[in-house]
Amino acid sequence: MHACELADGNRWEKEIAKLAIKKLSPNDEIGIIGFDWGGHKWHLPLQEIRNRQRAMFGIVDRMTPGDMPDFDTPLKMAYDSLTESKRQLATKHIIVITDGDPQLSNYQLLASMKKAGVSLTTVGVATHGVNEDGKLREMAAKASRGGSFHKVISPKALPAIYIKETRLVSQSFVATNRFVPQLLLRGGPTEKLPEQLKPLYGYVRTTPKQSPLVEIAIGGPQLGEQEFPILAYWHYGLGKAIAFTSDARSQPGRPAWDRDWASSDIYSKFWEQVVEWSLRPTETGRMTMMTEYNDGKVKVIVDARDDNNRPLTDLILRGGVTSPMVKDDRKQE
Numbered sequence: 001m002h003a004c005e006l007a008d009g010n011r012w013e014k015e016i017a018k019l020a021i022k023k024l025s026p027n028d029e030i031g032i033i034g035f036d037w038g039g040h041k042w043h044l045p046l047q048e049i050r051n052r053q054r055a056m057f058g059i060v061d062r063m064t065p066g067d068m069p070d071f072d073t074p075l076k077m078a079y080d081s082l083t084e085s086k087r088q089l090a091t092k093h094i095i096v097i098t099d100g101d102p103q104l105s106n107y108q109l110l111a112s113m114k115k116a117g118v119s120l121t122t123v124g125v126a127t128h129g130v131n132e133d134g135k136l137r138e139m140a141a142k143a144s145r146g147g148s149f150h151k152v153i154s155p156k157a158l159p160a161i162y163i164k165e166t167r168l169v170s171q172s173f174v175a176t177n178r179f180v181p182q183l184l185l186r187g188g189p190t191e192k193l194p195e196q197l198k199p200l201y202g203y204v205r206t207t208p209k210q211s212p213l214v215e216i217a218i219g220g221p222q223l224g225e226q227e228f229p230i231l232a233y234w235h236y237g238l239g240k241a242i243a244f245t246s247d248a249r250s251q252p253g254r255p256a257w258d259r260d261w262a263s264s265d266i267y268s269k270f271w272e273q274v275v276e277w278s279l280r281p282t283e284t285g286r287m288t289m290m291t292e293y294n295d296g297k298v299k300v301i302v303d304a305r306d307d308n309n310r311p312l313t314d315l316i317l318r319g320g321v322t323s324p325m326v327k328d329d330r331k332q333e
Contacts, residue, residue, distance in 0.1 A: 098124065
């Protein structure tokens with residue numbers, strides 16, 4: 001962020017920075033670089049948003065954007081952080097808000113950004129003429145394919161620009177790196193899978209439902225402290241649900257994320273298990289069972305009826321509970 005010469009411009013910059021934080025998902029990362037006494041610095045170091053929105057808003061409110069002398073230093077700072085291998089970012093995007101005065105001399109950096117897939121959007125706020133506009137447009141074009149330049153005359157246009165640009169980053173829930181999924185639980189749809197699974201080449205980053213009924217059977221890569229499921233399943237009322245966060249689209253000549261699975265002998269067996277497990281069991285029509293979760297407790301509801309479809313109220317039922325950590329068929333009654 002660069003000092004804005006529009007009327008009340010710095011306040012507008014802060015408002016749209018907070019809007020970006022609000023629009024991104026908790027798993028997205030955001031950072032803000034500005035010029036302050038002593039040089040360029042990370043006012044908000046690049047980090048996952050998670051539940052830190054309120055704290056981030058406070059940091060933005062305390063910022064005092066200065067008159068940035070050059071683009072080289074902040075672009076290099078952003079590029080270095082975004083391309084750290086440990087982050088495994090699927091989408092890497094930089095937004096520069098400026099009046100166009102700072103100079104850029106390191107054009108090789110723009111080429112490096114383009115090669116690494118770091119896209120750049122430049123926002124010219126109250127620029128001083130066509131030369132500055134042309135420079136900002138050229139920066140965006142050289143740094144990324146289809147790079148965007150926005151010329152802003154009225155601050156009222158800034159929120160719409162930021163909403164559009166943050167949508168690009170919000171796609172970062174799609175990860176397309178090769179990884180080996182981990183079999184965490186053998187049972188249900190994963191009962192016959194081998195211990196060592198074949199690699200996958202992409203998945204959708206998501207988090208499991210907050211319910212003790214949810215079992216994470218196959219885990220994906222860990223990003224920081226966040227773990228992402230590849231396959232999770234749970235009971236829902238009388239039914240069952242399965243979520244698989246990779247894909248099943250590979251065909252001869254058209255490989256997809258599951259290409260190594262599709263070419264192995266486990267592929268058809270795996271999907272047969274998934275479909276078979278998700279089907280409701282055959283019922284006699286005289287007894288049904290469903291579960292409900294509320295306030296940390298699981299309630300099991302059994303509806304039993306006689307041959308005349310009248311409720312049976314004098315049954316004595318015995319139930320068993322199997323822990324997902326138990327490897328054999330032992331149950332606790």
